[in-house]
Amino acid sequence: METKRPTVPAAEEILGGYFPVLDHGFVSLVDYMGSDEDVERAARVSYGYGTRRVSQTRGLVRYLRRHRHTTPSEMVELKFHCAMPMFVARQWIRHRTASVNELSARYSLMPLLFYTPPRDQFGVQSRANAQGREGGVSDEVWTEAVRRWEELRERAGGAYAWMLEQDVARELARIELPVSTYTQWYWKIDLHNLLHFLSLRVDARAQWEIRQFACVIAGMVKRVAPLSYEAWVDYDLEGRPLTRAERGVLARLLEADEAGVRVRDGAGVPTDGLKEAGLSAREIRELVEKLAPADRPDFELDLARMRSAEDVAQEMYQAVPSTFD
Numbered sequence: 001m002e003t004k005r006p007t008v009p010a011a012e013e014i015l016g017g018y019f020p021v022l023d024h025g026f027v028s029l030v031d032y033m034g035s036d037e038d039v040e041r042a043a044r045v046s047y048g049y050g051t052r053r054v055s056q057t058r059g060l061v062r063y064l065r066r067h068r069h070t071t072p073s074e075m076v077e078l079k080f081h082c083a084m085p086m087f088v089a090r091q092w093i094r095h096r097t098a099s100v101n102e103l104s105a106r107y108s109l110m111p112l113l114f115y116t117p118p119r120d121q122f123g124v125q126s127r128a129n130a131q132g133r134e135g136g137v138s139d140e141v142w143t144e145a146v147r148r149w150e151e152l153r154e155r156a157g158g159a160y161a162w163m164l165e166q167d168v169a170r171e172l173a174r175i176e177l178p179v180s181t182y183t184q185w186y187w188k189i190d191l192h193n194l195l196h197f198l199s200l201r202v203d204a205r206a207q208w209e210i211r212q213f214a215c216v217i218a219g220m221v222k223r224v225a226p227l228s229y230e231a232w233v234d235y236d237l238e239g240r241p242l243t244r245a246e247r248g249v250l251a252r253l254l255e256a257d258e259a260g261v262r263v264r265d266g267a268g269v270p271t272d273g274l275k276e277a278g279l280s281a282r283e284i285r286e287l288v289e290k291l292a293p294a295d296r297p298d299f300e301l302d303l304a305r306m307r308s309a310e311d312v313a314q315e316m317y318q319a320v321p322s323t324f325d
């Protein structure tokens with residue numbers, strides 16, 4: 001016999017609220033199905049809610065995540081309404097395990113909202129990371145870049161509005177809008193695949209812009225399924241798998257048994273020893289990173305920033321060309 005599905009108060013508090021991201025974007029949790037208890041129920045194929053203590057649920061959720069028993073977390077689903085620049089959407093859409101319905105620019109008028117990075121995120125090409133940026137751009141370059149962006153956007157937006165006035169089909173009028181233009185979609189995904197998305201997209205290697213969205217979504221997951229969220233932070237986000245060679249190195253340094261973990265007397269492995277153990281220079285750098293102590297990040301949402309759907313819709317409507325005169 002199915003009992004009534006309980007709601008999760010922390011998730012209910014933000015349901016339908018809009019959290020601003022970047023200059024014109026947002027994420028809203030519009031619906032969810034299930035929570036940590038549903039992960040446990042699916043794993044045990046058991047009856048009834050509320051029959052287990054939280055500590056038991058926590059233990060099981062953590063065990064499942066540690067051992068990659070992932071299908072129970074596919075029983076929990078979250079549905080979001082999001083607005084993001086098109087170049088962010090292109091990265092986001094690569095995650096194939098979600099259901100997506102994007103605003104149709106063939107059907108709807110596009111709000112002419114364009115993304116401009118904040119000054120502190122405007123960087124030069126990173127020397128260390130071919131896919132990254134670092135600080136050090138002069139104010140002159142920043143000012144000129146913003147001026148050029150604005151000029152291009154005005155021309156692209158102006159051409160779009162002009163074509164609409166000439167009754168050119170929307171699907172054609174939109175083709176020259178830049179990838180900084182904001183688009184929107186509904187995005188539904190199960191908890192397992194969402195946590196995979198978050199692992200890749202809150203990571204420092206992901207582009208800063210998509211990371212801002214991922215961090216807000218992580219804060220929402222924390223409210224929907226706090227035990228799964230905690231296990232994800234501990235095992236996936238802040239956990240680091242050890243390679244065979246790395247385990248060999250650590251075994252030379254440490255001995256472990258039922259009595260605990262001890263440093264072997266006088267043990268040490270210099271860089272040459274690491275190379276002999278089969279680690280490349282890059283793997284040695286990665287091992288050093290893996291062994292650094294990890295803080296526990298917190299993706300707590302700032303409720304003071306939450307806006308209503310009406311507020312957000314008004315900003316969008318004001319930016320569609322027909323209301324520009």
Ligand SMILES: Cc1cc2nc3c(=O)[nH]c(=O)nc-3n(C[C@H](O)[C@H](O)[C@H](O)COP(=O)(O)OP(=O)(O)OC[C@H]3O[C@@H](n4cnc5c(N)ncnc54)[C@H](O)[C@@H]3O)c2cc1C
Pocket residue numbers: 094095096097098131193196197200201205206207
């Ligand atoms: C920092 C970063 C840089 C990136 N750079 C680039 C780049 O330069 N160029 C580029 O093209 N992409 C790039 N990507 C995208 C990346 O290669 C992945 O396509 C993206 O992260 C989605 O990952 P995924 O396939 O694991 O996720 P999902 O599509 O969400 O899939 C989740 C999991 O489902 C399984 N799965 C889904 N579909 C299939 C399938 N058809 N066959 C087998 N298994 C499947 C896989 O196990 C997969 O891990 C980058 C991603 C990141 C995070």
